[in-house]
Amino acid sequence: xxxxxxxxxxxxxxxxxxxxxxxxxxxxxxxxxxxxxxxxxxxxxxxxxxxxxxxxxxxxxxxxxxxxxxxxxxxxxxxxxxxxx
Numbered sequence: 339x340x341x342x343x344x345x346x347x348x349x350x351x352x353x354x355x356x357x358x359x360x361x362x363x364x365x366x367x368x369x370x371x372x373x374x375x376x377x378x379x380x381x382x383x384x385x386x387x388x389x390x391x392x393x394x395x396x397x398x399x400x401x402x403x404x405x406x407x408x409x410x411x412x413x414x415x416x417x418x419x420x421x422x423x
Contacts, residue, residue, distance in 0.1 A: 339379045341405060344371060347379075348406040356407040358398045358421075360414055366391045367398040369410075395421075 339347075347353060355372040368389055371379045381390045381401065392398040395412065399421060402410045410421050 339371075340382055340384055341401065344379065344381065345405050353379075353407075356402045356405075356410045358395060358402070358410050358412045361391055366393045367395055368392070369398050369402060371405075 344353075352373055353371050354374055357370045357372065358367050359370060360366070361368055368391060369381045371381070373379065382388060383390050390401075392401070399410050408422065412419055412421055
């Protein structure tokens with residue numbers, strides 16, 4: 339899903355969490371959005387149907403903040419914590 343669509347769904351109250359997950363330690367981060375019915379939506383590129391990858395956690399959190407999230411759950415394997423966006 340593109341950022342514009344995710345922003346509209348966030349305003350409608352469809353999401354309960356945003357997760358930042360490493361793609362691999364060298365590659366970067368991806369954002370996953372958990373809906374109220376426990377489905378996951380992924381942020382995609384605007385010009386291609388591929389998952390958007392962020393070089394830094396700061397970049398990923400910045401986009402989550404633009405969508406509307408105040409908190410992002412960061413997950414690295416079994417380690418989890420929440421970051422204020």
